[in-house]
Amino acid sequence: MTALDPNTPVLSDIETPALVVDGTLLAANIERMAAAARRAGVALRPHAKTHKSPDIARRQLRVGAVGIACATIREAEDMIAAGIPDALITSPVVGGDKVRRLVELHRRSAVMLTVDHPSQVDDISAALGSNDMPLALLVDVDIGQARTGVTSAEECLALARHIQAAPRLRFVGLQGYAGHVQHIIAAQERRQAVHEAGAVLRACADRLKADGLAPTVISGSGTGASTFDLDGGCYTELQVGSYVFMDADYGRLRERDGAPLPYENALFVLATVISINRAGQVTVDAGTKALAVNGPPPDIIIGVPGGSSYTFAGDEHGTIRLPPSAAAPTLGSHVLIGATHCDPTVNLHDGYHVASGDGMLAYWPIVGRYRSTTPQAPLKRAAFPASR
């Protein structure tokens, strides 16, 4: 549980709403996962889609991560531009000039990519020049989520061969992400689902091996599945993400012994009390544009009497209901609201205020959010339809 006080002087001048990270808990989460991976002899490639922060990625690398995972080419570009040395893009890169940008990244830094279709392979091969080093590709395997990936061991083998045969490409292994099992609460049930998803990936690996194309890398997993993928799973590296901040949903998950996962909530939205005219309730300046709604309602609220509850009250507002006869926080005072779904909450902000127990504060920018550039090709001059 965080020891942060929303009304500590060091947080008093921050423009709200704002993301605040408990730096002590963040560091502990990072170290705990790194230690578990070291013990298990499995590599960590933390997914940067959770935090979108080069500062956090750097700390993950410092304790032994082999690189990072990125969900989009934009994330990889921004991370590499900030000095992060190694990125795996975990989703097919298709359309526009993204393949050209991928090649540019490859010329500057270590980058790997997942593919799930021969035409993606052909496009990338064609975009590379004869002086380029071979680009490393993983075949994405659908292990039950039905989102991306090849859907059989035969398809997997065919695509791996296609990569090997294409100029300037190198087949290095497999990716399988079991998004559908990450949030299963009961340990035994989650373990079974992780096992079934892993079996699909193992069958692909075996088929490739029999054909002389044994995968060097098998990348995947997530915070929920990591309990089981850490010991005896099929992965050589784990793409865990949410553990750095945890969230309400992962907080409900249980380990084999019934204990919760060993990571603590470290991500909060700092908000200001802006209206106090109603009995038993105050209004704060954080709503659906500051806190993601696709999680349980926020239940950690610091700076108000115990038993208070938060309700979304529009894009820029939330209301906090106070327990009967509790003293209301004053106008202008701060509250910290625990983020219940971290990735999309992070995506609403442009940086973190990182606080540690001793009152220190840093600001870490968030990168890699969508910014859809105007195409490079010349455009016809915009002529907005006459509006009268």
Place this chain on the structure above:
Amino acid sequence: MTALDPNTPVLSDIETPALVVDGTLLAANIERMAAAARRAGVALRPHAKTHKSPDIARRQLRVGAVGIACATIREAEDMIAAGIPDALITSPVVGGDKVRRLVELHRRSAVMLTVDHPSQVDDISAALGSNDMPLALLVDVDIGQARTGVTSAEECLALARHIQAAPRLRFVGLQGYAGHVQHIIAAQERRQAVHEAGAVLRACADRLKADGLAPTVISGSGTGASTFDLDGGCYTELQVGSYVFMDADYGRLRERDGAPLPYENALFVLATVISINRAGQVTVDAGTKALAVNGPPPDIIIGVPGGSSYTFAGDEHGTIRLPPSAAAPTLGSHVLIGATHCDPTVNLHDGYHVASGDGMLAYWPIVGRYRSTTPQAPLKRAAFPASR
């Protein structure tokens, strides 16, 4: 219904996911609301929280809007910096150095503010200098939403008097936003709720008038209530926002005659098909970080066979299920997905690609999103806890 084709050449090079606006429908929506207001003799002060776009605000002003409404000081700052001449901030400005920033804005441009507590009034009065022009304030009245605002006519009068008595401030009127009535579908039921909310505001206005403080401005309403507030409501100006783009929820609302509101869906997310390995389904690169989830699921999907349906499949992915035996769109092709909740969808992007039927394209930036600056006061040097 939009005539835009997601695979028209002019959209082909856009980095997806991206916001695309049908410029023809946007212009028609803007003109239609402006014409209705002209006929009714009511002023328009469109809410910029919907679009966060100086380009759209400028077009609203061009057809007669008296100014814009902003939800936050950040929105007002960015709008005024982009040349929009007049902004009402519709929520109390409390905390940090926001009052100082408000005063700076007031020195540069026409700005009005709502307040709901005497201490807000005192803070603003104290921050103004003796050379400053008086700053115009509205008293925010809670007309049923229980979010911000004074809660009785007596409180309203007391706060108006407090403003009048404070140095360098000017009481100009009232604001009442009936957020709770905007989305009532049936016309008769919505009309009744609008009437009840208006009655609270009228009672406040009458009380003030009896005391010689008749409000010059009564600001409020929204797209859903505008049907009734346009004819004979209590407002001198309407803060309508969503009508520029419409959204799925407002699309269900009915007018007195059973017709839908006369505005059309003009806002879409352009996405790319990135995986086609599963029968009857494709995967696109737009998920919960590209489309707001707090609305009905997207139901307008252009570029796929009729009868297709979209499902969120994570932060960066969506799956589109195709009707039986329909031809699947090809890898790399584009689809347009109608935004079902506009304001929070806009908030996920940094600009609009505006397309009109004749193939023209413009890029309009989105401003005023949260960016929590590091406080101006010097900080102790950040010392992130040692992570090993």
